[in-house]
Amino acid sequence: MAIAKLIAYGQQHLLATSDSAKLDVELLICFVIDKPRTYLLTWPEQILSLTQTAHFAELLLRRIQGEPIAYIVEMREFWSLPLQVSPATLIPRPDTEVLVELVLNNHSAEGVSCLDLGTGTGAIALALASEQGSWQIDAVDFSNDAVALAKTNASNLNLTQVKIFQSNWFSAVAENKHYDVIVSNPPYIDEQDCHLAQGDVRFEPKTALVAADSGLADIKIIVSQARNYFNQLGYLYIEHGFEQSIAVQDILADHGYEKIQTFKDYNDNDRITCGCFIID
Numbered sequence: 001m002a003i004a005k006l007i008a009y010g011q012q013h014l015l016a017t018s019d020s021a022k023l024d025v026e027l028l029i030c031f032v033i034d035k036p037r038t039y040l041l042t043w044p045e046q047i048l049s050l051t052q053t054a055h056f057a058e059l060l061l062r063r064i065q066g067e068p069i070a071y072i073v074e075m076r077e078f079w080s081l082p083l084q085v086s087p088a089t090l091i092p093r094p095d096t097e098v099l100v101e102l103v104l105n106n107h108s109a110e111g112v113s114c115l116d117l118g119t120g121t122g123a124i125a126l127a128l129a130s131e132q133g134s135w136q137i138d139a140v141d142f143s144n145d146a147v148a149l150a151k152t153n154a155s156n157l158n159l160t161q162v163k164i165f166q167s168n169w170f171s172a173v174a175e176n177k178h179y180d181v182i183v184s185n186p187p188y189i190d191e192q193d194c195h196l197a198q199g200d201v202r203f204e205p206k207t208a209l210v211a212a213d214s215g216l217a218d219i220k221i222i223v224s225q226a227r228n229y230f231n232q233l234g235y236l237y238i239e240h241g242f243e244q245s246i247a248v249q250d251i252l253a254d255h256g257y258e259k260i261q262t263f264k265d266y267n268d269n270d271r272i273t274c275g276c277f278i279i280d
Contacts, residue, residue: 001053003029004044010060017064024069028059031073068200079127083153088145089120090208091200095265096185099239099272100127102263106235107181110134115177115229117169117184117222118142120208122150122162124183129159138177140167143207169218170225178231185239186218187211215240216247223251227277235276242269249273 001009010025018024026037032055033039033048048056059072070076070091076083078092079100085091103114112132116125116139125139139162141147150164167173189201189209201209211217219238226236236257240248245262252260257275265271 002045002047003040006048006053006056007040007044010056013060013064017066018069024063025060027069027073028056028063032056032059066200066202068203071203076121078121078123079130081123081126081130081153081157083121083123083126084149084156085121086145086149087203088143088205089141089149090185090204092121092123095267095269095271096123096239097127098263098265099183099185099237100124102272102274103128103181103183103237104131111136112181113179113231114138114181114183115173115179116140117182118186118208119150119164120146120185122153122164124185125150125162125164126154126157126159128183129154129162130157133161135161137162138173138179139164140169140172142166142168143205146208169221170229173229175228177229179229179234180231181235181237182222182226182229183237184222186222188215188219188240188244190215214247215244216251219244219248220251223255223257227255227279230277230279232279233276234279235274237272237274239272240270242271245270245273 007025011021014021014024026040030037032052062072068091070085071087074084076085076092079097111134113136119125119139119141122139125137129137144166147164147166154160154162187209188211191210249260252275257277260275262270262273
């Protein structure tokens with residue numbers, strides 16, 4: 001079947017499942033034939049082989065069943081960086097780029113030391129490293145599979161200055177290690193949230209999504225323990241749910257953080273809260 005006809009066929013069958021049906025189908029075809037999207041526009045009458053068509057049909061069925069396109073094609077772009085993804089990690093989302101923007105805008109000096117907690121694919125740490133080659137960046141994750149994936153992404157992008165290792169939050173971070181900036185996109189969804197049974201999150205690892213205490217348990221651990229790992233002046237940036245900004249602000253204030261601010265994501269929802277901690 002020709003590329004143009006495959007796109008039309010796939011789009012028709014995906015309309016009830018995806019609000020980006022045409023894009024999804026194009027990405028699936030590109031994955032099958034190992035070509036960029038521009039190839040589809042240039043060669044719409046190109047005929048796929050029977051093997052390629054069968055492979056496309058298998059992938060299309062997975063997408064119709066709701067599996068995220070990023071898991072199917074094993075890649076998601078973040079901060080213009082192509083990142084390998086897998087079901088072992090969350091899929092990097094555009095709104096997390098707000099956190100990267102804030103850190104880069106607020107910390108422009110060379111040699112900044114930074115720790116990324118719960119790095120997953122390595123998205124935040126690698127985005128920062130791609131912009132600031134002199135920064136000293138550590139990135140940790142509880143999942144060994146996530147650590148392996150983040151290391152692969154760092155190698156593929158030649159961003160090997162990022163040190164990536166397994167740690168349950170600060171458990172494997174050396175006690176004498178101190179940072180100017182600590183960032184985290186931790187689990188923050190309440191265990192009873194109905195959205196866990198909807199959309200892409202059905203396929204993502206629950207350990208990276210869900211936290212006890214109305215989604216705040218891990219945030220409380222990070223806020224409390226981060227104070228032991230700052231230089232004399234340190235900044236903490238946390239991504240959170242759109243209804244959690246006041247709670248996160250209160251947690252930071254209760255633990256002695258100052259200059260607390262919340263910033264909105266690209267959909268105008270409260271998404272990132274930061275504060276600084278001064279060691280007397």
